[in-house]
Amino acid sequence: MIFQHKSVLLDECIEALNIQPNGIYVDCTAGGGGHSAKILDKLSGGTLIAIDKDEDALAACKQRLQGDNVRLIHSDFKRLNAILDELGIDKVDGILADLGVSSYQIDNPERGFSYMASDAPLDMRMDTTQQFNAADIVNSYSESELCRLIHDYGEEKFAKSIARNIVAERQKHPIERCGQLVDIIEESVPHCSRKKGSHPAKRTFQALRIEVNRELDGIDDFLCDAVDRLNHNGRLAVITFHSLEDRIVKQCFIDFATNCVCPPSFPKCVCDHRAKGATLCKKPIEPSALEQQDNPRSQSAKLRVFVRK
Numbered sequence: 001m002i003f004q005h006k007s008v009l010l011d012e013c014i015e016a017l018n019i020q021p022n023g024i025y026v027d028c029t030a031g032g033g034g035h036s037a038k039i040l041d042k043l044s045g046g047t048l049i050a051i052d053k054d055e056d057a058l059a060a061c062k063q064r065l066q067g068d069n070v071r072l073i074h075s076d077f078k079r080l081n082a083i084l085d086e087l088g089i090d091k092v093d094g095i096l097a098d099l100g101v102s103s104y105q106i107d108n109p110e111r112g113f114s115y116m117a118s119d120a121p122l123d124m125r126m127d128t129t130q131q132f133n134a135a136d137i138v139n140s141y142s143e144s145e146l147c148r149l150i151h152d153y154g155e156e157k158f159a160k161s162i163a164r165n166i167v168a169e170r171q172k173h174p175i176e177r178c179g180q181l182v183d184i185i186e187e188s189v190p191h192c193s194r195k196k197g198s199h200p201a202k203r204t205f206q207a208l209r210i211e212v213n214r215e216l217d218g219i220d221d222f223l224c225d226a227v228d229r230l231n232h233n234g235r236l237a238v239i240t241f242h243s244l245e246d247r248i249v250k251q252c253f254i255d256f257a258t259n260c261v262c263p264p265s266f267p268k269c270v271c272d273h274r275a276k277g278a279t280l281c282k283k284p285i286e287p288s289a290l291e292q293q294d295n296p297r298s299q300s301a302k303l304r305v306f307v308r309k
Helices: 010-017 034-041 055-064 077-087 103-107 134-140 143-154 159-170 178-188 202-213 219-228 243-256 289-294
Strands: 024-027 047-052 070-074 092-098 230-240 277-279 302-308
Touching: 010 034, 010 092, 010 230, 010 302, 024 034, 034 047, 034 055, 034 092, 047 055, 047 077, 055 070, 055 103, 077 092, 077 219, 092 219, 134 143, 134 159, 134 202, 143 159, 143 202, 159 178, 178 202, 219 230, 219 243, 230 243, 243 277, 243 302
Parallel strands: 024 047, 024 092, 047 070, 092 230
Antiparallel strands: 230 302, 277 302
């Protein structure tokens, strides 16, 4: 399958990064290379570092991103500090992180991300070199662990019944295909709730994907590292696709822009916390109506940008 992916908020990201021709820029989640290609077009003497933990994505980037000023790195973006150290780079001028799943990963049945691919393996690994996958979670987590996971990461109000029915079904036979899990979820959700809103399996699949890839772990540490690696006036742009991620990014950016974090009751500041810059916009940048119509998967996207002082 050819790696195809529509880059979300493409023009908005490029504008937000305020690219300098001789600057150093990092695309932490290169995917199919859409954002990276646009960054590269604006460089003249600068350097692009494209990172992705999906080997298929990097193979696509290798075809698309040509030049001696391109560095392709197979790794997790949360290793940003280590990656830059290995490259001998101290500071950069811009960092982009798109925290969403690529269309290629969703549309490729073999990757097991989609609840629409009934015969697909229950996988969901962004990095196929790791061993742990969604089937491992479904077949080994306790009922209470599954309930917590589906409720917290999927924000699913029927998490308890879904977890209970998963455990009951796996006692008969292993749950290894997406379709098996979808059937269990549909039986667990009241019929009246299935008639409205999104697909009943959407939230549970989101929860499993987040757990498999440890998507929320270390985002705050990554953001701290990223801001500290920026040059003066350097920019950090982050795209999120669900409230759990966006909440973390929003709070971190608030902290980065705050001079003091002492409790209000303290007579004077003792924390020595100083603002590192400011957010570019008070509210997140969202896709235009035209982009949402052209690419429905962009509808929940939010772009937040921080500018280093």
